[in-house]
Amino acid sequence: MSNEPRRGEVWRVQFNPTRGDEIQKTRPAIVVSADGLTRLQLRLVIPLTGWKPGFTNLTWLVQIDPSSDNGLQKVSAANPLQTRSVSLERFVERLGVLDEVLLDEVVLALGIVVRYPLRSQA
Numbered sequence: 001m002s003n004e005p006r007r008g009e010v011w012r013v014q015f016n017p018t019r020g021d022e023i024q025k026t027r028p029a030i031v032v033s034a035d036g037l038t039r040l041q042l043r044l045v046i047p048l049t050g051w052k053p054g055f056t057n058l059t060w061l062v063q064i065d066p067s068s069d070n071g072l073q074k075v076s077a078a079n080p081l082q083t084r085s086v087s088l089e090r091f092v093e094r095l096g097v098l099d100e101v102l103l104d105e106v107v108l109a110l111g112i113v114v115r116y117p118l119r120s121q122a
Contacts, residue, residue, distance in 0.1 A: 005031045005043045005091050008103045010070050012092040013045055015084070023047045023082040028071075028095055030078055030106055033085075041088045046106055051075040060112045062105050064098070071095030080110035 005011055013029040015022070033044035048064065055061045055077050062080075066072040072095065098106070 010095040048076040
């Protein structure tokens with residue numbers, strides 16, 4: 001196993017310091033940048049947060065159940081609205097990896113955030 005974050009892996013990432021509504025603290029995140037983009041020591045990640053029942057109607061949040069493969073301890077939500085490019089220095093530890101189907105769902109949710117107009121989500 002490489003200590004270099006790869007697409008589809010779940011890592012604990014240190015997001016602080018932050019500003020405004022940016023996601024905070026050290027938390028799991030999914031690496032979504034393509035492998036081979038190594039010129040800069042950065043990776044594109046989608047942070048995870050704890051799943052809440054109120055997230056069900058938010059089309060851009062993807063529910064991820066814990067498994068031995070992904071290394072998560074609780075039901076989580078991938079939040080593409082908080083997608084960030086982060087330095088390799090922010091990666092703390094590898095937790096696991098998502099299966100391809102779920103990774104595709106997370107990447108499609110990123111498309112919802114950047115492409116399609118959203119109705120008001122109060």
